[in-house]
Amino acid sequence: MLDARHNTTRTRNFLVGFRFTGIDEVSASQFEQQFGPLPRGDGTFFPVRKERAQDAPKASDLIKTTGSTILHLSDIHFGVDFGFPARPAPGKTPLLESIERDLRDDPPGLIVVSGDITSRADANVLQDQGLRFLRALSDALKVPKECFVIVPGNHDIALNDYRPTDYSHETAFNLFTKEFFGREMTCPELRRYQLTNGRSIEFLAINSVRLRHKSERQFGYVQWRLYEDALRRSQRNPDDFRIAVLHHHLVPASREESVDPNYPEAGVSVTLDAGTVVEGLQTNGFQLALHGHQHVPAITRIDRGSVVDGTMRLSEKGGLVVLAAGSAGATRLSDEMRDNSYNVIKLLDKGYSVEAKRFNPGRAPEKLYRAAFD
Template structure:
């Protein structure tokens, strides 16, 4: 079977296609580097197969802008040992990376933009997921099967439709609870002990799912991740849950974006990806995932886990960004799954989880020239897409203040008419265990949420507590849920 490749790219540092086209016009060809993510396979056998097939027509796609290109590739340079190479011809390489090393280089003699129909004829479906290089059959029908993969196959069983929401744990230097019990009144309980005792004290129903919405560590330190792993294992044991019944997303303190060149390979994600592998006991997990849970009595919960730590510099690390190019295929899968469940008379609950907030959380923001007012930069697009897909609720953290609100955006329907669709409810989890000096004046305690799915809606209970301070109710409200 003959093969070709699809390379995914984004215009992070330059207008990628115009820059390469300019070199092609001057030199007859341009070298296009594979900016392989550190988490991706080296695909040496696939590169060898593709190199033997040259010259070959390959696909280039910017999923963020939904722009698609066909390129004529005459040569591929790579190291059979899997190392990185400098450009074979620096004068045929864009200046912004001609002195850097990459795992593979593609010599392109032409780049032509094509429409969706032509793309589908050549390559099948747009590739989904996080990788940047996809080797596919040249037959579009076979390519479609490979690229349009399914994210979920069957549900994970849970004993109850109850979500325990934790956020902003900050294991490491800013962690406020003892790692081991001490003979001090305020330090006698570890966090997992305090949560178990608090839930029992307030008469909480059995928890079915634990959701942790980012900032698991203080500064992405290895010690912090190891402490968090120990906590999670103990907490799941106390709640009689398994790692499969856990949803984790990263926060800006877990993936430190402070070097623009590091983010070419997304090496900053390595500590968090290693943490995911340890917690879940398997590798290859993507940072954007769709979890499907179901109770014995047929209550389905779909949880869309989103990575909002996407800006590429320290100056913008407080801001969140998810990216429609990454969450779009997952949201399509969620919508199709919800339609399938509805056809059987079921009413699934769909929830999205990310770290950064999508609405203002404090009543009044304190101006700070050193630390800008942060937000999820594509919050408007995200909210519009979530509400159209039937997602009822968004869970987040980030600002250490518990928050409950609702929002919706006017959008055009399939007939071009404007309408104000169903509201999306937003729940900010506050901080579960950060030190008191990292908390806002609006909430000088730690907090967590317990959300139970009932016939009337989502019963949201927020509890505040602190080392040595027992649970007490902070907020309680029933969030109305539209028919999924």
């Protein structure tokens, strides 16, 4: 923030209070005439947690992992859309058993869950089936809970009961993550990990299920300003490989959008402020973004330019790779991907590889495609 009186740059934040002597209602045209275009979204109000987790890891802390591989799951959809049996049956394998069999010889060191753990934002399903599955997955693959990164999806938060003044519509999901991690999660949250091959990575967990307006609930919205402030305050290690995780798309995963009349809440995939998010991630040195949402696995590389001192500048590292996961458990699948799927990301001594696995209750996971990046 520039202080014009002293021509210096402020480097500290200060708490400021305001005393209102009156509030007058004006028409949209009067507002635009005096102040410019109408503001969008509910950016005046932000949720404030009553309790802050004292044991939350600082961005500078390094959490040691037991491997150098990331399992990326998304859109499990426990509840009415879940398609895997609870117990083994002829030609039917439970989801946990399929994943454990596939990865038992090379278990991951980290597990990312990019939203839609439930089908209908049912708090009981989230606390029962969702919590039980993730705990069992942690035990089966021997991945400690602090090595999970979990973000909400549009089916995890009850948007029909959206309350922008206190964010109480997020209570069920916050209780779920508190039960799983044993502490209250902060938002935004940066976490750093030390892999067994010596590389360090940093995750930024993003909630893309904020609403800009009730009429836009079928879209994702991040409100990047919240994350920009958190990144600016954190001390970045230039050697870290930075990964962002959110639920909604930054670019389309499907080749052509189609609106499903039976699923209007996710008729269009791309996040409303995707351009701002992509620019922000690139500016802050993020190389990979993971998401789910429309059940189509895909990989896209973006190199979005930003203007600095009158010059359009592109990324020095080739841009941002956006990795979409398909659905790990739903029956409602896309015509472009009729099986369930998940991603396995291997962080190599230099660069990384991505392998998408396809499977279903009657078919063991096998390679869909593989890609390598320097």
